[in-house]
Amino acid sequence: MNDFAYVGKRMTKPDIYGKVTGEAKYTDDITLPGMVEGRILCAPVAHAKIVSIDTSEAEALPGVLCVLTHKDCPDIRFSRSTMAEALPEFAFTGERQDQFILTDKVRYMGDWVAAVAAEDITTAERALELIRVEYEPLPPVLDPFTALEQGAPVVHEDCADNIAFEMDHPFNCGDVEKAFAEADAVAEFSGVNSRQKHLHMETDVAIASFESDKRLVIYSPSQGPHLAKKHLTKRVFPDLDDGDIRWISPAIGGGFGARLALGVEPAAVLLARHCNRPVRVTTTREEDFQGYSSRTDMHQTIRVAATKEGKLLAIDQKIVSDSGAYLSHSATTSTVNMQKTLGVLKCDNIKGHLTVVYTNTPVTSGFRGYGNPEGAFVLQQALDRLAEKIGMDPMEFRLRNLKEPGDPSCFVPVTLEHTKLKECIDVGAEKFGWKDKWQGWDAAKEGRYRRGVGMSVLTHASGAGGFLLEHSSCVMKVLTDGSLNLIVSPCEMGQGIIGALTQVAAEATGLRYEQIRISTGDTDVTMFDIGSHASRSMLVIGNAVHAAGVKIHDQICERAVKYFEEHQVKLEASDIKVRAGEITSDKAPGVVIDVSKVAYDAIYDFGEGGSQLNASGSYLSTSHHPNHQAAFAEVEVDTETGQVTVVNYVSAHDIGRAINPLLVEAQMEGSLVQGIGFALTEDFVIDPETGKVLSDSLLTYRLPSTMDVPPMEHLLIEEPLEAGPFGAKGCGEAGLVNPAPAIANAIYDAVGIRVHSLPMSADKVLWALKHGTEEAPGQSRVSGQFL
Amino acid sequence: MSKRIGTFNVNGKNADTIVEPQMLLVDVLREKLDLTGTKRACAAGNCGACTVLADGDPICSCITLAVAAEGREIETVEGLRAADGTLHPLQQAFIDHCAAQCGYCTAGMLMTAKALLEANPRPTREDVKRALSGNSCRCTGYVKIIDAVMDAAQQINAAKEVAA
Numbered sequence: 001m002n003d004f005a006y007v008g009k010r011m012t013k014p015d016i017y018g019k020v021t022g023e024a025k026y027t028d029d030i031t032l033p034g035m036v037e038g039r040i041l042c043a044p045v046a047h048a049k050i051v052s053i054d055t056s057e058a059e060a061l062p063g064v065l066c067v068l069t070h071k072d073c074p075d076i077r078f079s080r081s082t083m084a085e086a087l088p089e090f091a092f093t094g095e096r097q098d099q100f101i102l103t104d105k106v107r108y109m110g111d112w113v114a115a116v117a118a119e120d121i122t123t124a125e126r127a128l129e130l131i132r133v134e135y136e137p138l139p140p141v142l143d144p145f146t147a148l149e150q151g152a153p154v155v156h157e158d159c160a161d162n163i164a165f166e167m168d169h170p171f172n173c174g175d176v177e178k179a180f181a182e183a184d185a186v187a188e189f190s191g192v193n194s195r196q197k198h199l200h201m202e203t204d205v206a207i208a209s210f211e212s213d214k215r216l217v218i219y220s221p222s223q224g225p226h227l228a229k230k231h232l233t234k235r236v237f238p239d240l241d242d243g244d245i246r247w248i249s250p251a252i253g254g255g256f257g258a259r260l261a262l263g264v265e266p267a268a269v270l271l272a273r274h275c276n277r278p279v280r281v282t283t284t285r286e287e288d289f290q291g292y293s294s295r296t297d298m299h300q301t302i303r304v305a306a307t308k309e310g311k312l313l314a315i316d317q318k319i320v321s322d323s324g325a326y327l328s329h330s331a332t333t334s335t336v337n338m339q340k341t342l343g344v345l346k347c348d349n350i351k352g353h354l355t356v357v358y359t360n361t362p363v364t365s366g367f368r369g370y371g372n373p374e375g376a377f378v379l380q381q382a383l384d385r386l387a388e389k390i391g392m393d394p395m396e397f398r399l400r401n402l403k404e405p406g407d408p409s410c411f412v413p414v415t416l417e418h419t420k421l422k423e424c425i426d427v428g429a430e431k432f433g434w435k436d437k438w439q440g441w442d443a444a445k446e447g448r449y450r451r452g453v454g455m456s457v458l459t460h461a462s463g464a465g466g467f468l469l470e471h472s473s474c475v476m477k478v479l480t481d482g483s484l485n486l487i488v489s490p491c492e493m494g495q496g497i498i499g500a501l502t503q504v505a506a507e508a509t510g511l512r513y514e515q516i517r518i519s520t521g522d523t524d525v526t527m528f529d530i531g532s533h534a535s536r537s538m539l540v541i542g543n544a545v546h547a548a549g550v551k552i553h554d555q556i557c558e559r560a561v562k563y564f565e566e567h568q569v570k571l572e573a574s575d576i577k578v579r580a581g582e583i584t585s586d587k588a589p590g591v592v593i594d595v596s597k598v599a600y601d602a603i604y605d606f607g608e609g610g611s612q613l614n615a616s617g618s619y620l621s622t623s624h625h626p627n628h629q630a631a632f633a634e635v636e637v638d639t640e641t642g643q644v645t646v647v648n649y650v651s652a653h654d655i656g657r658a659i660n661p662l663l664v665e666a667q668m669e670g671s672l673v674q675g676i677g678f679a680l681t682e683d684f685v686i687d688p689e690t691g692k693v694l695s696d697s698l699l700t701y702r703l704p705s706t707m708d709v710p711p712m713e714h715l716l717i718e719e720p721l722e723a724g725p726f727g728a729k730g731c732g733e734a735g736l737v738n739p740a741p742a743i744a745n746a747i748y749d750a751v752g753i754r755v756h757s758l759p760m761s762a763d764k765v766l767w768a769l770k771h772g773t774e775e776a777p778g779q780s781r782v783s784g785q786f787l
Numbered sequence: 788m789s790k791r792i793g794t795f796n797v798n799g800k801n802a803d804t805i806v807e808p809q810m811l812l813v814d815v816l817r818e819k820l821d822l823t824g825t826k827r828a829c830a831a832g833n834c835g836a837c838t839v840l841a842d843g844d845p846i847c848s849c850i851t852l853a854v855a856a857e858g859r860e861i862e863t864v865e866g867l868r869a870a871d872g873t874l875h876p877l878q879q880a881f882i883d884h885c886a887a888q889c890g891y892c893t894a895g896m897l898m899t900a901k902a903l904l905e906a907n908p909r910p911t912r913e914d915v916k917r918a919l920s921g922n923s924c925r926c927t928g929y930v931k932i933i934d935a936v937m938d939a940a941q942q943i944n945a946a947k948e949v950a951a
Contacts, residue, residue: 012885019890020878020897022824022864029823122809199925201828201836201891253826253891254925285829494888494926662885666931670888673928698833698923706916706929 005580006503006513007726010662013499014518015251015492024251027205027219028282035207036065038271038281039124040264041114041131042291043106046140046360046691047153050105050133053114058130063123065275067131068115073101073270078235080261080293080363081328085230086468086530096164096327097235098156101266106135107155107325108360109691110291117271117279140360140691144299144322147357155325155358162358164323165331169338169352171412176351179314183305187385190301191756193374193740195294195684196677198367199703202253203288208268209278216245216269221252223259223491224531225523236266249521255493256674257366258293260533261328289696293365294684296330297322298337298374302382310392312401314349315342315379321356322364329366331356333374341375343410344459345383345401360691368671369736370534372460373678380456380741381754388441394745395434398457399425410459411624414466418729420654420717421457424630427715428652429455432632438749445750450637451647454745457630458737462730463536465621470536472544473527476509476552478613480603482581482596483515484552488545489529490520490537495732496663497537503659504542504725508549510556510578511595527616535730538659540621542725548617553578555613559598567591625721627729628654631738635746642766644680644747646710651738653714656721656729668714668735675739677704680759793857797822798866812848812856813837816863824864824894828923835922838895839863845902864894867901876946877901880939881932888926896922900936908944912937 018024055067077097084095103111114131118124141153147162155162180186206220222228225247233240252259264281271279283292303316317338323330331354338352387397402422403409409416429435437453445452463470474488486505490497498518506513519525529541557573560583564571569588576585583593603612631651637644649672658664681702685694695701720727740758748754753768793806797820804819816822816839825848828836832850839848840862848856867875877897880886887893896919903910903918910918915936916929924932 012882016882016885016887016890019887019893020864020874020881021868022822022894024890025823026826026891028827029817199923201826201834201889201923201925203828252889253828254889256925285831285834494890496885496888666885666888666927669928669930670926671928673930674925697831698829699831703923703925704928705921705923706919706933709916709929709933712930 004507006506007659008657009503009660011499011503011660013496013663014502015498026202026251026253027207027221028202030207030219030250032207032209032278035278035280036117036119036275037121037124038115038117038268038279039128040112040267040281041128042287043109043111043113045106045135045137046109046142047138048106048135049138050113051136052134054132055114057132058116058127061123061127061130063119064127065117065277066271067127068102068270068274069113070100070102070104072274074237076235076238079328080326081332081365082224082227082231082260082262083329083332085227085234095331099326101236101270108362110287110362111325112267115267115271117275117277142359142361142686142688142691144320144357144359147359155360159358163355164327164358165356167335167354169317169350170335171339172351174314174349176314176316176349179349180305183313184308185386185389186303186305187382187389188301188303189378189382189385191378191381192297192299193295193377193758194682195297195364196367196682197289197294197684197701198254198256198258200254200256200258203285204263204283204292205281206263206265206268207278207280208265208272210272210276216240218245218247218265218269219250220247220265221259222247222249222531223255223493223533225249225521226489226528227530228262228265229523231262232265237269247523249491252491252493255491256368257370257533259493260531261293261365263292285698286696289701290693291362293328293363295367295374296333296364298334300375300378302378304382304386306386306390308390310390310397310400312345312347315347317342317352319354321354322359322361323356324359324361324363326363327356328363330364333366333371337371337375340372340410340460341379344457345398346403346407347401361686362693368674368733370733372458372737373675373740376456376458376737377740377744377758381744384745384748391441393438395425395429395455409624409626411466414623416626417623418721419626419628420719421628421630423717424628424652424654425457427717428630428632428650431713431715432650434632437634448639450639450750451634452637452746452748452750453632453634454742454749455630455632456738456741456745458734459626459628460734460737461534462539462625462627463621464534465623469530470540470621471619472529472541473616473618474544474548475527475616476548476614478511478552478599480596480600481515482511482594482599483517484509484511485517485519486545487519487525488541489526490541491532492520493532495667496660497532500538500659500663501542501545504545505549507726508546509552510580512581515581535627535733538728539625539724539730540619542728543619544617546617546725547619548615551615551617552613555615556583556595556598559602560593563593563597564588564591623723625723625729627731627734629734629738631742633739633742633746635743635750637747637750637765639751639769642762642769644743644760644762644765646676646743649710649712651714651735652717653731654717655731656724657718657727658716659726659728661716664716664731665714667732669712671735672712672739673704673709675736676708678736678758679740679743680761683759683761793854795820795857795861796859797861798863806853808854810853812839812851812853815853816848822863822865826891826894828891835899836892836895838898838922840898840902843902843905845899862898864897867897876942877936877939880935880942884931884935884938886927886931886935892922892924896924896932904940904943908940910940
């Protein structure tokens with residue numbers, strides 16, 4: 001076994017203390033001198049021309065500082081997604097810049113029409129009510145397939161066919177039609193996910209303040225403040241440059257991908273500019289539901305083909321994604337769906353086509369899993385149907401089609417170097433008891449409550465090396481007491497990255513974990529980095545920390561030579577090791593020197609050797625380094641009510657090495673429960689006639705509660721990844737991918753029905769039980785298959 | 788709207804502040820008394836993030852008028868620690884189990900759990916689930932929160948037995 005002081009240990013995390021005492025400062029907890037309150041007026045109709053806006057009454061209200069509309073905005077369109085600044089030029093086609101801070105025309109119910117700054121929140125709200133807007137309603141288009149029809153209402157005037165983005169699968173390969181023609185069995189599944197809301201508990205908020213030297217300081221919870229800052233200067237306020245803005249990301253009240261898009265920051269900056277006061281813009285939970293981002297609903301059909309021996313021959317995927325009124329992350333999440341979802345198993349013939357469509361519905365965006373949960377819900381059910389056609393155990397079918405090192409990864413130009421998916425399946429199945437619980441495709445189930453089992457497998461990334469700007473840098477300095485300041489760029493939104501990076505830093509430097517303090521979240525302090533998303537932080541940022549840490553370790557060893565000489569031991573630096581704050585050598589048994597001595601003397605050297613111990617470290621990732629999971633779900637279906645209960649869930653994760661198994665477990669538990677919500681309860685309902693979001697509160701949108709938590713087991717399959725810091729891969733996102741398909745396959749095993757749209761809520765299950773899937777209320781408009 | 792001086796008993800101390808009739812308890816705590824540990828997350832009494840104790844009962848401070856809280860003993864997350872700074876067993880258990888991720892729901896979870904343990908010092912896991920079912924958390928999946936509350940109950944009971 002390894003001899004790590006900290007890596008691999010179950011430890012709590014440094015940022016948790018402030019969170020249990022109430023000391024942690026979130027953006028809404030910050031008050032700046034002279035700060036005023038900003039609010040945004042949201043449109044009450046889904047599609048309309050703005051004929052006129054009369055702000056005079058609002059402006060006359062005592063305490064109102066300014067009321068702004070479209071005419072006050074920079075005449076430049078931008079995307080809320082900041083990813084354009086992390087992508088190479090060739091991929092910009094997917095990052096249409098298509099909205100103004102305050103809109104020229106209403107494109108969804110909730111679109112931003114005007115903004116107000118006032119001395120207090122009550123006055124700001126009252127001012128919103130006094131803004132008189134004359135709308136000329138236009139017929140809305142609320143469904144992506146209607147939007148694609150000839151003569152449909154046009155959402156963006158410069159996009160007459162409402163197609164925001166269209167592409168073939170970037171890695172189309174083989175001869176799909178020939179493979180289908182020669183296959184022994186062909187299966188198909190059509191389905192659509194719901195617009196799962198991120199539901200970060202902290203609603204969108206930002207403070208913008210122009211300081212007396214004209215510098216702009218933004219306080220806002222961002223998952224990538226450097227990227228957001230670059231995007232803001234390049235696309236929203238081109239008169240500002242990178243150095244003109246300092247972006248501080250305080251404690252973040254949940255991210256899940258939502259904070260990878262701009263929120264109210266542009267409006268806060270615009271207001272601050274006009275009223276020369278620091279402005280805090282806040283939003284309500286209802287506005288969050290009506291206007292802010294959610295997962296993109298992807299209508300998909302996936303056809304798959306196999307030989308009777310169970311070799312997967314071909315996959316053909318069609319996606320029609322509904323981006324809502326603006327594109328944001330919808331195109332990139334949909335392309336990730338094609339790559340990651342279809343890339344999980346070995347298949348030589350792959351074809352796919354994607355169409356992203358504008359509608360007059362709220363903006364959708366990137367959400368944990370970023371296209372993969374949306375795709376897996378459909379692909380993993382198509383695979384089960386295929387296994388059923390050839391009469392094979394669905395687990396066996398997947399085992400026969402696993403990728404091996406050397407095969408193309410899910411990001412085809414990059415070769416897969418490391419996979420333990422087979423071990424995940426084997427270990428998970430053993431723990432779950434798959435061989436006993438799965439009783440064959442024609443197993444008869446009786447009674448009101450019927451149990452069934454299902455499984456699903458996934459591949460996901462540890463960053464997107466070879467595609468995104470995957471480099472990171474950090475700085476370390478050692479203080480006189482042997483403690484370390486680590487200046488590094490991850491965004492701690494609860495996932496535990498600060499804790500895990502502290503462990504990496506302590507291990508690499510040899511300093512004490514308790515004496516490592518991380519500075520992050522301030523673009524004036526940290527080095528450029530594209531933020532915490534795509535499970536990239538541990539691999540990319542972790543490697544940068546490791547690189548700097550090793551340098552500190554070596555500096556300590558070099559300086560320590562003379563201290564051993566005091567003990568009459570002549571050593572080379574390479575004979576010395578530093579671990580948990582103690583300097584020792586196998587060649588000097590019994591001699592222990594504390595790092596604080598070396599660190600103190602390094603600074604308080606009035607001779608020629610004075611220099612604080614310091615180092616920087618950088619890392620550039622050139623590969624995806626996929627992590628993998630296999631999941632097994634057991635459900636109980638109440639055939640009288642349609643209620644589905646998850647009774648057991650076992651998941652095994654190929655994560656290289658868990659730097660901190662407690663934190664990994666916490667990520668897996670959280671993503672599983674989010675996945676159960678995605679699968680069974682979370683329904684984002686838009687009125688098909690008006691475009692109003694009907695599920696606009698936590699009463700009508702069913703977030704999982706403590707009562708929805710099933711018994712679960714998360715197994716870690718650890719074989720270090722050579723490229724990972726101490727062997728680690730990323731792990732945070734993937735857990736949300738498998739729950740929906742594994743639960744869907746288990747429902748089929750229990751009662752023989754498949755629900756084609758998420759969530760698989762009781763009413764849909766009951767309907768399908770009564771009427772059978774062949775008579776379901778609608779047909780897939782992607783393929784014509786019954787939903 | 789008439790402003791007046793209101794007196795609030797929060798965490799064992801009386802504090803005078805200007806209140807307006809429409810102000811909510813959460814506004815007074817956060818904006819007037821600078822107790823920002825209590826969070827406003829839905830402002831509709833649905834998520835439990837703003838939970839504080841009033842005379843020992845958990846209430847949503849986002850739907851409680853400030854004036855209705857006068858004369859009651861209010862306890863917020865800032866009042867959980869002992870006078871010497873020692874963490875409450877619930878806080879310690881949340882740390883040990885890593886039961887807070889983003890932390891926005893944590894204050895509400897702790898206060899609801901405190902009320903539970905005072906009413907029911909030996910809860911079953913099911914009791915804990917039921918007591919916390921009105922407190923939403925998007926990050927943790929609740930497992931470690933439930934573990935932490937069960938653990939804290941044990942710690943508190945063990946300490947009481949030693950004291951007895």
